[in-house]
Amino acid sequence: MAAEYNLRSNFVFAPPEDNPAAWQASLDTFRDALERDFPGAFLEADTSTLRGFPVLDFEIEVAPDVYITGTSAMPTVDYAYISIIEATADEAAAFAVWLRDSNVPSPASVRFMSSFVMENGDEMSWCLPATGDATDIAAVMREHLAAAGAE
Structure with a gap:
């Protein structure tokens, strides 16, 4: 298996830059969606130490025996992000x-x-493919990592 397949990084997901209100989400709606789709999810409300607004920390099983941890911040309808850690x-x-x-x-x-x-100096965001399965999306994410030298 190539090294890039095992590279761990933090991934951040956000609405389009030209439409930051596109998700029309809140921490409550995000929490409800996680509880609905990931029974047994670990969810904990907290306050961002950097910006002082509410965040939701979570750990979910996205596939059998595949757990991810992350943080979501959606303090206003026009500002949202979700980060997945390592x-x-x-x-x-x-x-x-x-x-x-x-x-x-x-x-x-x-x-x-x-x-x-x-x-590695590139702060350009990439668009998530609007179609395709997890394999297709993982290929785009590996391409994103390779563009910065993770080969």
């Missing part, structure tokens, strides 16, 4: 499929970035 492209893609297909109002309303790429 995940492979495959793990992040499993979450991204759920986010795109079950939680946001439009499959074309999700962009993503990774801490690995940002640490």
